[in-house]
Amino acid sequence: MWEFFVRSLDASTIFTIAALSELLGQRSGILNVGIEGVMLFGATLGFMVAQSTGSYLLGFLAGIVIGGLIGLLHGFFSITLGSDQVVNGMGIWILGFGLTAYIGYPYTGPLGMERIPDIFGLSPFFFVGVALIVIAWFVLSKTSLGLKIRSVGENPSVAEVSGINVTRTRYLSVITSGMMMGFAGAIYSLDYNPVWSNNFLMGWGFIALALVFFSMWNPYILLAGSILFGTLWQLSLNPQLVLPGLMSRYIWRTVPFIITVGVLMLMSTKWFRTRWGAAKPDALGLPYIKS
């Protein structure tokens, strides 16, 4: 049972960091529905580099760097070219999903390195994730940079006339966001489940995307949501630990997805929106083109 709990927190870590990265980008007005693709890139490149060099550090760096580059690409399409962000995100997801299937294939199998040491049974990245949440909250709500990021996400033209460089602020957010997505992917493939197989994420990125909507763009609610979904995910993988023999293990795998749809539905009801809504950044998904 303890082991299950710890493993759940490990899973939560990946949801936390991935969803937080998406939250950061969205707060600046950039929607990236391709988060799963960026994570696949981070996970695959991280895995490849770590296995070939034998260094975890280089592996994580590779994951972060490729994530940042993909973030830059998304920024280029969405900020500079001003194209539809949903189309761009879809492009990034399919690019990630298609290309990693090809380049990662020769690396199919376990990583074959000594596991990263844990702290009280927990992955050290759990603490990194919690720290990132606190830092993100502080930066967004207490600093000038955070005010700028929130402002370009709410109304870029107002930010512009207040003397804020919208383009630079959005690029900064979307690149940082990409780096964190890549990092989250690398945690998956190097620490949580160090085995490469084709398209192994199977929806982590999409659930992280939904988590941002659940969080109402608040990092602390995001953390709570991530822990809930981490536990749920873990339960769906190992139902026999908690509820042995209740349902087929394949049916258990559908549970996190069904609950995601359910919660998302609840969140979008009028009842919920009029009471808790209005947190969504006003300019989310809208390109800003200076007139």
Place this chain on the structure above:
Amino acid sequence: MLLESIKRGDTVLEAKGITKRFPGVLANDQINFEIKAGEIHAILGENGAGKTTLMNILFGLYQPDEGEIYLYGEKVNFKSPLDAIEHGIGMVHQNRKLIPAHSVIENIILGHPRAGNVLNLKRAGKEITELCDKYGFKIDLKAKVWQLSEGEKQVVEILKALYRGAKILILDEPTSALAPPETKRLLESIQIMTNDELAIVPFITHKLPIVLEVSERVTVLRRGKVTARLETKDTTEKSLAREMVGREVIFRMERVEVEKGKPILQVENLSALNDKGVLALKGVSFSVHEGEIFGIAGVSGNGQQVLAEVLAGLRDAEGGTLLFDDINILHNSSLERWLKGIGYIPSERVDVGSIGDFSLVENVAMNYYFDKKYAKGGVVDYKKIRKLTEEMIAEYDIAAPSPDTTAKSLSGGNLQKLILARVLSRKPRLLIANLPTQGLDVGASEFVQNKLMEAKKERAGILLISEDLDEVLSLSDRVAPMYEGKFMGIIPGGEARREVVGAMMAGLKPKVDEI
């Protein structure tokens, strides 16, 4: 020139030969213009005369194609608003440049160089409170901007500019969204500013009474050119109007008297929520008769929009009854209302009333695809609709090369004509016209107003919602001033007095003998 050595009456800002072209439009044509220390300087002109373009150039939002700007005698070249702000120019825009989700204080310090890496809200709060005390503003710094009234939002904008150290404050149509008492308070604060520290205020407006009331000098623009520079004390409302439009203006439309028929629309105690879930329409009751124009006057945001949407079937009502031809239509969809003969001209002509990427034919189809005569067996007869569109273009004199042009290539006036033509061609028995002349030039406005009169003659009942007091008073048979979701009364149009309605729009109950 040193800032300290400036005396009242010195020229502080001078623009020479400013020219700005937009595709197909010469927005500013060789404009010369100066502002002196301590004056309130009105820039007067119709919509589209180039006032806002000129001010945006002074504020660095646009760069002029030709011409030079001198500030305190030195040539300046603003590449962005930030440059202008650093030179002590502040601007209060007509469309609020505030972020609704942020608090007042966050809005004021946004982008301020002294905001600090970690925001120092305590220090900023103290400094802003001092500014408020000085100029007589009252505002809760912690409130979110979306919770504020239009007048309060404007105060926030002014405070933002002053906090950034603005010496020259450009106010673009500052009174257009304010009720008369709020306007009065604003003008008092501006007076304090001009007396103090030689702050200078150019003031852009198309409202003549405001010009006469507050300004010392007026520069009049027409079609991008300066047509007059005057001392306000030497002018009258009529002479300014002549300069502004280039011909005598008919201030009052001739109201056509039509025999009033039976009530076509009866509204009883109707209430509804706005998008934020707040009760914005708080129980209004009225009726509209055949052959009558019923006017609703009010400053925007007082529930007129919500009322129009409830009537058109675009928003659910919370309670009340809604009878059309004595039949309850409260639960009818917007389509059923179109079919019954209720026509709606929305205030958002680009975002609701038309589809920019569609051709004019497809736009006309918005009110015809459901019509059995134009769509048989689920197949739309585009040929027939195309012919209809051609007729509309001819009859309403719409400037469009062909029915296949996209709606987004039409100017605002032509687009409104198209929407008007489309809705009126259905011969509605009840027409809801929501801000039908907003943002149109005088010619197009007159055209629209004439068409409304014609519809009245054909015995349609018309509900006219307008923010333009003169328009609503001159067209309507009865007028209901609206304030915070309620009618302040219903006054017969002919007897309605401007000041009384103005006061009611601001929430003041009239004395009985005033009506």
Place this chain on the structure above:
Amino acid sequence: MKLGSYEIKLEKRVALRGWEATAISTFAILFALVVFSFVFVQAGVDPLTGYKEIFSFAFLSSFGLPLTINRFIFLLLCTYAFIIPMRAGLWNIGMAGQLYAGMLSAFAVAFAFGGKGSQGLTLSPGFVIPLMIVAAIVGSAASGAIAGFLKGKFNTNEIVVTMMINFITFWVVARMIKEGGLFMGSSGEGEGFKLSEYLFAPLIKGIPFTVFIALGLGVLLWFLFAKTKLGYQIKVYGKNPIAAKYAGISPSKIPVMVFSLGGLIAGLAGYHYFAAVPGVYKITKNYGEFGDLAFYGIICGLISQGNPLAAIPIALLFGGLTNGGRFAQGKLKLGFGIDYALLGVLMITLVAFQFFYRYKIVFVKTEKEK
């Protein structure tokens, strides 16, 4: 930017003409193929040889061409499943889930009538085959309608919902074919289940009859969008849901409608893959790959700009590319997943080229500088 005595400028397009869209799309595909040749180079294969292998197998060989046509039918149906919601401004990325649902429903009918390879038939194929098709489209339309209903009723993000349903259905299929399920008995016979010969979809000159369904749908959809009231309502909603409501179009009905129709067509793709492709006739272990292949529908839909007739040649090209890619992969000893890599490269190139649908490059002659 200056180039000699010309200045290169970007100009916003007022309207995109048909031939311009065609030119841009063609150029995007060619550009992607050029970019993709780096994959060949990196694998030590001459790109020209690579493409020659792919195209000659896909379109010229008697073995490859039927496979290409089967693939084409599948992709075209997936494209239509994407296009209908796309015209309403909505994203259906749930083709995978919808086609699994269609496949399972068709399977259920076959199973119920004992259409397993070894058993005799209790009813004529003339009755059971149409029933299988009806079951497939009902099942998949129902799967699609969920996302449409949630969108219309609560404005729930349809991308997340359709993706979630993909995963849900993926695992339901896994349960069925590995452990057995409601309509598969208890022994997990799904994987081993082979359709009775009588229930194979009829072939016409070696080509499954589903090709006529797919091509017929193309014409039907063209007519839907160009001429009909429903098509008009979908287009208005797609451009602006608020304007649609103003025009009396129900903002809750349109999403249900387009997702049901989209799902329905994806169900036909599921039926085609399960019951009409020679050599398959069962739910294979690698059904996930067919779900992935469905994502080509997104690219086809985007490149054709939602035009159902323009989608036909594009789906044929991609059918050939993916099919030939798999072949070249074996023959030239390339790594696994060359068709996946191509999918990614095509998609991102297309995304980059979106820009040119909105802007055009114009050359302006400038005066020579002194």
